[in-house]
Amino acid sequence: MKDSETAKRIKEIIYRHYYGEDYSEISDAKRSREMSTVRQIAMMITHEIVPNLGSCKLGTIYKKNHATVLYSYKTMSNLIETEKDISDEYASVKRLVKSILSPNTNMSLSRAVDILET
Numbered sequence: 001m002k003d004s005e006t007a008k009r010i011k012e013i014i015y016r017h018y019y020g021e022d023y024s025e026i027s028d029a030k031r032s033r034e035m036s037t038v039r040q041i042a043m044m045i046t047h048e049i050v051p052n053l054g055s056c057k058l059g060t061i062y063k064k065n066h067a068t069v070l071y072s073y074k075t076m077s078n079l080i081e082t083e084k085d086i087s088d089e090y091a092s093v094k095r096l097v098k099s100i101l102s103p104n105t106n107m108s109l110s111r112a113v114d115i116l117e118t
Contacts, residue, residue, distance in 0.1 A: 003053045006101070007046045007061050013097050014042040037079075037086070043069055044076040045094050049101070
């Protein structure tokens, strides 16, 4: 899978995790605190899993400019260090994404979520 395809898949996994099957109705332009945090988590996880994908390309996937992507990295890094609930949520979502993307598994999103919640 190409880097951009992997990044799009990560976005889909994370948005579905938070917003269900109708995630496509969620606009990337929304600026609510909850949506911004979810988008920042998604961008940071994508950056860690697909490090060769530049901030401009990642911005295109999330319909943001590269400066917003860089700001998201900085904000999420600070939140992970200072906010335990965000840190725990980030770690949980990252495990979910890695388990679904793993080449050794053919796991659906709903099955991965069930495993993480037990």
